Amino acid sequence: MAAPCTENNHKQGKLEFVLDVPFPSSREASIALQSLSPDREPRKGGISKELTVSGCTLSVRWRADEARILRVSVGSFMDHLSLVMETMEAFGPPVSVTTQTVSSTMT
Amino acid sequence: MTVVIGFEGSANKIGVGIVRDGEVLSNPRRTYITPPGQGFLPSETARHHRSVILTVLKEALEEAGLKPADVDCVAYTKGPGMGAPLVTVALVARTVAQLWGKPLLGVNHCIGHIEMGRLITQANNPTVLYVSGGNTQVIAYSERRYRIFGETIDIAVGNCLDRFARVIKISNDPSPGYNIEQMAKKGTQYVELPYTVKGMDVSFSGILSYIEETLFSMLVEITERAMAHCSSQEVLIVGGVGCNLRLQEMMGVMCKERGAKLFATDESFCIDNGAMIAQAGWEMFRSGQTTELSDSWITQRYRTDEVEVTWRD
Numbered sequence: 001m002a003a004p005c006t007e008n009n010h011k012q013g014k015l016e017f018v019l020d021v022p023f024p025s026s027r028e029a030s031i032a033l034q035s036l037s038p039d040r041e042p043r044k045g046g047i048s049k050e051l052t053v054s055g056c057t058l059s060v061r062w063r064a065d066e067a068r069i070l071r072v073s074v075g076s077f078m079d080h081l082s083l084v085m086e087t088m089e090a091f092g093p094p095v096s097v098t099t100q101t102v103s104s105t106m107t
Numbered sequence: 108m109t110v111v112i113g114f115e116g117s118a119n120k121i122g123v124g125i126v127r128d129g130e131v132l133s134n135p136r137r138t139y140i141t142p143p144g145q146g147f148l149p150s151e152t153a154r155h156h157r158s159v160i161l162t163v164l165k166e167a168l169e170e171a172g173l174k175p176a177d178v179d180c181v182a183y184t185k186g187p188g189m190g191a192p193l194v195t196v197a198l199v200a201r202t203v204a205q206l207w208g209k210p211l212l213g214v215n216h217c218i219g220h221i222e223m224g225r226l227i228t229q230a231n232n233p234t235v236l237y238v239s240g241g242n243t244q245v246i247a248y249s250e251r252r253y254r255i256f257g258e259t260i261d262i263a264v265g266n267c268l269d270r271f272a273r274v275i276k277i278s279n280d281p282s283p284g285y286n287i288e289q290m291a292k293k294g295t296q297y298v299e300l301p302y303t304v305k306g307m308d309v310s311f312s313g314i315l316s317y318i319e320e321t322l323f324s325m326l327v328e329i330t331e332r333a334m335a336h337c338s339s340q341e342v343l344i345v346g347g348v349g350c351n352l353r354l355q356e357m358m359g360v361m362c363k364e365r366g367a368k369l370f371a372t373d374e375s376f377c378i379d380n381g382a383m384i385a386q387a388g389w390e391m392f393r394s395g396q397t398t399e400l401s402d403s404w405i406t407q408r409y410r411t412d413e414v415e416v417t418w419r420d
Binding site for chain 2: 031032034035036037038039040042079080083084086087088090091092093094095
């Protein structure tokens with residue numbers, strides 16, 4: 001959900017949006033993270049997002065100056081996320097690997 | 108034995124191709140065609156690619172008779188091209204690479220065209236004319252780089268032809284350039300228009316009433332100039348505009364005069380396709396390159412000479 005800044009957010013006037021996406025396994029949540037994080041936001045300023053994985057959940061947190069910019073970025077992300085999930089549905093489950101790395105990235 | 112699958116979707120074509128040691132096992136493709144008078148925009152193009160890419164991927168595997176386990180490397184177009192379509196394709200490539208546990212390779216689209224041209228024609232070390240809707244470059248290989256000898260200083264020749272087709276509302280099916288070529292065959296009147304070659308480079312913008320003759324003559328001139336500089340006896344034409352038989356004919360005349368050989372491929376390989384990305388990926392993979400997931404971001408600008416060509420001497 002989107003909320004105006006509170007005392008918790010030291011940047012005055014920033015909007016925030018948080019999305020939690022459950023996956024069947026932490027491996028699949030990681031795969032989604034690695035697929036969705038490399039590309040930079042098309043718009044240089046006014047928006048940032050952070051992707052993290054915790055357990056089986058992919059979390060995305062946006063910070064934006066304007067609602068319009070936030071909406072566009074979140075909308076795009078949802079399209080991309082659903083494509084990744086459809087791909088995993090069609091071509092999964094992932095082959096087994098001996099090690100798993102879970103990482104967080106900032107774009 | 109090395110099997111590479113390649114994903115391409117930087118403009119309005121979406122293709123997935125599989126290559127095994129110089130053999131194209133499958134190369135299905137779909138084209139997003141807009142109504143006459145309309146070009147294709149990034150978000151709509153991305154939507155089109157998204158709606159068909161998984162189907163095309165399945166087709167590629169089925170036609171090749173392969174399972175994901177048989178693939179050694181997943182190649183995709185890193186750039187150049189339109190942002191939203193590039194991202195759509197990269198997302199699928201990254202995801203299947205991880206699902207299948209295979210290394211990933213980001214490929215330069217122009218180099219995809221060059222490596223497919225070299226594979227299909229077996230040209231040894233040609234001067235390359237790369238002409239498409241998005242690119243116009245004359246390229247020669249030297250010391251681990253595909254050097255750009257000459258290029259358009261504004262728009263690509265294919266873009267010029269596409270915009271001309273839009274103005275006079277020619278159909279975009281199968282492509283505007285193809286329909287211009289068919290109409291031009293019936294033309295009888297040559298109209299003399301400004302001819303803009305500047306040294307090694309060309310300019311196409313602002314003059315959208317060009318007929319093919321002038322555009323193609325300019326391209327033949329700069330290709331010849333590059334050949335003279337490199338003492339080259341081979342020309343390879345790649346890119347969608349390379350399908351044009353008149354361009355091939357005109358280039359052929361120049362080559363004959365110089366005692367040089369002309370190479371061109373047919374429309375399955377001139378026009379953007381997945382196998383060309385797989386082929387360039389095959390060369391790169393065999394010479395030890397892979398792309399880390401965190402470096403796999405797509406880029407709308409990606410010059411042909413930015414890539415270190417580790418697979419050639």
